Amino acid sequence: MAEIIYDAVVVGGGPAGSTAAHTLALKGKQVLLMDKRGRIKPCGGAIPPRLIKDFNIPDNLLVAKAKSARMVSPVGKTVDIPIENGFVGMVDRAQFDEWLRNRAQEAGAIREDGLFESLEREGPYARIYYRSRGPSDGVDGAVKSVLTKSVIGADGAKSQVGRSAGVKGCAEANYVFAYHEIIKTPTDRPLSFDATRCDVLYQKPISPDFYGWVFPHGDTISIGTGSADKGFSLRNAVAKLRADIGLDQAELIRHEGAPLPMKPLKKWDDGKQVVLAGDAAGVVAPASGEGIYYAMLGGQLAGEAVYEFVESNNPAKLQLARKRFMKEHRLTFIVLGIMQYFWYTTDKRRESFVKMCEDKDVQRLTFESYMNKKLVRKKPMAHVKIFLKDMGHLLGLAKV
Known part of the structure; x- marks a missing residue:
C-alpha cells in the first residue's frame, strides 16, 4: 500500500494548531493534527467577545x-x-483545547497522539518523525514517521518544529x-x-x-x-x-x-514547507500576556496560507500568515510592548500605572480595544487627555 502523503501536518493541538487544522480540513485538505497528550499551557483562560464571535465558541464552554x-x-x-x-x-484550557481538537477532527482532520522529534526533507516533501503516545504505546512509544507537503508548527515557544526547519529566531526571542x-x-x-x-x-x-x-x-x-x-x-x-x-x-x-x-518573530516560515503559529510565532501580547485570541487568529491565517501554498506550490504563499496578521495587529503589539517596557520596570512606575487606570477614559478605551481587538481611534480628545496624563506620570508630575 502506498504511503499516505498529507497536505499538511500540524504539530501542536492548542488553540493555534487546532484552529489551523480545522481551517484546512474545512477546505478539503488531508490534515494530520499531532498533539502531545496531556499537555496544558498555563493560562488565565480569558477570551474576548470577538474571539467568541469569530470562532463560534458555544456558551457552554x-x-x-x-x-x-x-x-x-x-x-x-x-x-x-x-x-x-x-x-x-473564561475558559478552562483542559476542556477548551480538547473541544477545539474535536472540532478539527469532526471537520475531517486526523488526530494522532504524538511527540515531535525531527523533520527531514524528502524532495518536495517533509518527513516528520515523532514518538507515538497512544494508550497502547507505553510511556516512550515507538518512533513513527509521516510524509507531508507542508508543516504548521504550533508547538509553543522555542518551537522545536521551527528549529528543525531552520526558521530564524525561534530560540532567541x-x-x-x-x-x-x-x-x-x-x-x-x-x-x-x-x-x-x-x-x-x-x-x-x-x-x-x-x-x-x-x-x-x-x-x-x-x-x-x-x-x-x-x-x-x-x-x-x-x-x-x-x-x-x-x-x-x-x-x-x-x-x-x-x-x-513577548514579541512576534520576524519570520514565521522557512521559505520551503513550514510555517509557525501561536506561541511558536511569538504572538502573545506584551503587557497583558493574552494569547488565546492571537493564537487562534494566527492558526487560521497559517491554515489559509498553507492552503494557498499547497494549491499553488509557491513557497512565498507561506509568508502571507505573518503579513496578514501584522497588517491588522502590528500597532497593538507595538503599543503594548512600549507599555510593558515603561510601566513594568519599577514599582514606582507600576504604582503610577495602576493610578492611571482610575481614569474613566483609560478604562473605556482599554476595554473597547480588548473586547474588539482593535485600537480605538474615535474620541480623539480622550486620547489627548490620556496622553497628557501619561506624560505627567512618566515625568513624575502627577500625584500617586
Whole structure:
C-alpha cells in the first residue's frame, strides 16, 4: 500500500494548531493534527467577545463570565474597572483545547497522539518523525514517521518544529516564564475573591516585572504569575498569593508552567514547507500576556496560507500568515510592548500605572480595544487627555 502523503501536518493541538487544522480540513485538505497528550499551557483562560464571535465558541464552554477587573498596585491600592456592555469569557484550557481538537477532527482532520522529534526533507516533501503516545504505546512509544507537503508548527515557544526547519529566531526571542495553579473553588470562599472579577496584581513579591492573577473559572480558580527573571521563584510567588487571599488550603487540581514569548518573530516560515503559529510565532501580547485570541487568529491565517501554498506550490504563499496578521495587529503589539517596557520596570512606575487606570477614559478605551481587538481611534480628545496624563506620570508630575 502506498504511503499516505498529507497536505499538511500540524504539530501542536492548542488553540493555534487546532484552529489551523480545522481551517484546512474545512477546505478539503488531508490534515494530520499531532498533539502531545496531556499537555496544558498555563493560562488565565480569558477570551474576548470577538474571539467568541469569530470562532463560534458555544456558551457552554464558558465556565465563568467576568464583569469587572481589579488592578492591585505595589502598595496594595486597588482600582476596580467595570466591563461595560458585555463580559470577558473564561475558559478552562483542559476542556477548551480538547473541544477545539474535536472540532478539527469532526471537520475531517486526523488526530494522532504524538511527540515531535525531527523533520527531514524528502524532495518536495517533509518527513516528520515523532514518538507515538497512544494508550497502547507505553510511556516512550515507538518512533513513527509521516510524509507531508507542508508543516504548521504550533508547538509553543522555542518551537522545536521551527528549529528543525531552520526558521530564524525561534530560540532567541524574549520570554516571560509563567506558572499557575488550578484550584477548586471553596464553598467558604474568602471575601477578597469575587467569582465575577479578574484580579491583576502588580506587586514585587508576586512578580518583579510582570504581574500575578486570580481568575475565576466557575468551579475552579486559576492563580498564577509570570516573570522574565529566571532567578525568581514562580511557585513560591503563587503560594504567597494563595495565602494572601485566603486560598492556601484550597484543593490543588493541577499546575502548569511554560515560557511565553513577548514579541512576534520576524519570520514565521522557512521559505520551503513550514510555517509557525501561536506561541511558536511569538504572538502573545506584551503587557497583558493574552494569547488565546492571537493564537487562534494566527492558526487560521497559517491554515489559509498553507492552503494557498499547497494549491499553488509557491513557497512565498507561506509568508502571507505573518503579513496578514501584522497588517491588522502590528500597532497593538507595538503599543503594548512600549507599555510593558515603561510601566513594568519599577514599582514606582507600576504604582503610577495602576493610578492611571482610575481614569474613566483609560478604562473605556482599554476595554473597547480588548473586547474588539482593535485600537480605538474615535474620541480623539480622550486620547489627548490620556496622553497628557501619561506624560505627567512618566515625568513624575502627577500625584500617586
